[in-house]
Amino acid sequence: MQYRKLGNSDLNVSVIALGTWQLTDTGYWGEGGKPAEAVRAALDHGIRFFDGAEDYSKGEAEQALGRALGGDRDKAVIATKVSPNHLKPEDVVTACEGSLKQLGTDVIDLYQVHWPNWKVPFADTYGALLRLREQGKIREIGISNFGPRDIEDWMQAGTAVSNQICYNLLFRAVEFEIVPACERHDLGILAYSPLMQGILSGRWKTIEDIPVPRRRTRHFADRRRGAHHGREGYEAATLKALQALEAAARDAGESMADLAMAWLLHQPGVASILVGGRKPDQVARNARAADITLDTSILQQLDALSTPLKDALGPNADPWNAGEAARIR
Numbered sequence: 001m002q003y004r005k006l007g008n009s010d011l012n013v014s015v016i017a018l019g020t021w022q023l024t025d026t027g028y029w030g031e032g033g034k035p036a037e038a039v040r041a042a043l044d045h046g047i048r049f050f051d052g053a054e055d056y057s058k059g060e061a062e063q064a065l066g067r068a069l070g071g072d073r074d075k076a077v078i079a080t081k082v083s084p085n086h087l088k089p090e091d092v093v094t095a096c097e098g099s100l101k102q103l104g105t106d107v108i109d110l111y112q113v114h115w116p117n118w119k120v121p122f123a124d125t126y127g128a129l130l131r132l133r134e135q136g137k138i139r140e141i142g143i144s145n146f147g148p149r150d151i152e153d154w155m156q157a158g159t160a161v162s163n164q165i166c167y168n169l170l171f172r173a174v175e176f177e178i179v180p181a182c183e184r185h186d187l188g189i190l191a192y193s194p195l196m197q198g199i200l201s202g203r204w205k206t207i208e209d210i211p212v213p214r215r216r217t218r219h220f221a222d223r224r225r226g227a228h229h230g231r232e233g234y235e236a237a238t239l240k241a242l243q244a245l246e247a248a249a250r251d252a253g254e255s256m257a258d259l260a261m262a263w264l265l266h267q268p269g270v271a272s273i274l275v276g277g278r279k280p281d282q283v284a285r286n287a288r289a290a291d292i293t294l295d296t297s298i299l300q301q302l303d304a305l306s307t308p309l310k311d312a313l314g315p316n317a318d319p320w321n322a323g324e325a326a327r328i329r
Contacts, residue, residue, distance in 0.1 A: 008161055013078075023035040025056065062102035064102075074103075084113075109138075112144045122157040123300075150328075151187070169302060259298075261289035
């Protein structure tokens with residue numbers, strides 16, 4: 001496993017992180033998860049970075065992580081997130097106290113604003129986070145789902161060490177404006193949905209094969225159940241990119257999932273990729289990507305294969321909403 005410094009902080013994070021939403025949300029991810037065994041497998045394979053949020057399974061994900069780490073808390077860098085409806089100063093404090101209790105720890109290593117709330121001044125939220133840091137309840141402050149405008153506004157109000165954002169070979173919107181903004185402010189990029197919720201694993205060969213809950217992004221037609229972006233989507237371009245990427249992976253002798261994760265780790269500004277894993281074998285497979293080195297030719301090939309879809313989707317970094325409804329600005 002490799003480790004990288006997170007932004008301008010003193011935190012060293014494993015380049016593969018275990019995302020904890022999948023540990024407990026059986027409604028979305030299905031039954032059969034083994035939270036304690038998955039966390040143990042992560043530690044055994046050098047994964048020291050764990051990411052969650054207060055609203056994942058209504059706190060159950062934080063509880064599961066805390067129980068699973070137990071006496072190994074000191075081996076982990078724990079990140080969690082405060083919800084956008086809890087960004088008033090008094091609510092930030094209450095939410096943090098709740099997460100500390102759920103996690104069974106006295107300090108959160110990275111406390112992130114899950115989504116911006118444009119009705120609450122950033123300075124008010126940052127002031128509360130700063131006080132929590134001064135009290136020793138959190139170590140570092142991060143943001144999540146912040147676009148270029150909000151990054152600039154946040155950095156006028158305070159500081160942060162990271163920005164967590166959706167980023168994968170099928171969704172490269174961050175490259176237009178967000179990556180440059182993160183580089184200007186020394187924000188480490190934490191890439192969530194690196195496999196686009198499993199679509200980049202190669203499990204599904206047609207659009208119809210993809211489970212309904214995972215067909216809500218702007219890649220898919222708005223007529224799809226659950227989608228509400230009001231656009232035609234880019235299904236043909238998405239399927240073409242998938243097929244081309246799968247062929248490239250075969251030629252490289254790698255699985256498409258491993259290739260997609262390794263590609264992310266070669267991108268500028270990326271400190272860690274957040275990969276869900278519900279079972280020990282899944283975690284072990286994901287950890288392998290940290291050891292894959294891609295040469296310039298394969299990186300150029302993957303760039304060329306995914307650029308048409310990148311250009312079609314454009315710089316809007318909200319995977320689910322278009323136009324004025326976009327939540328990332």
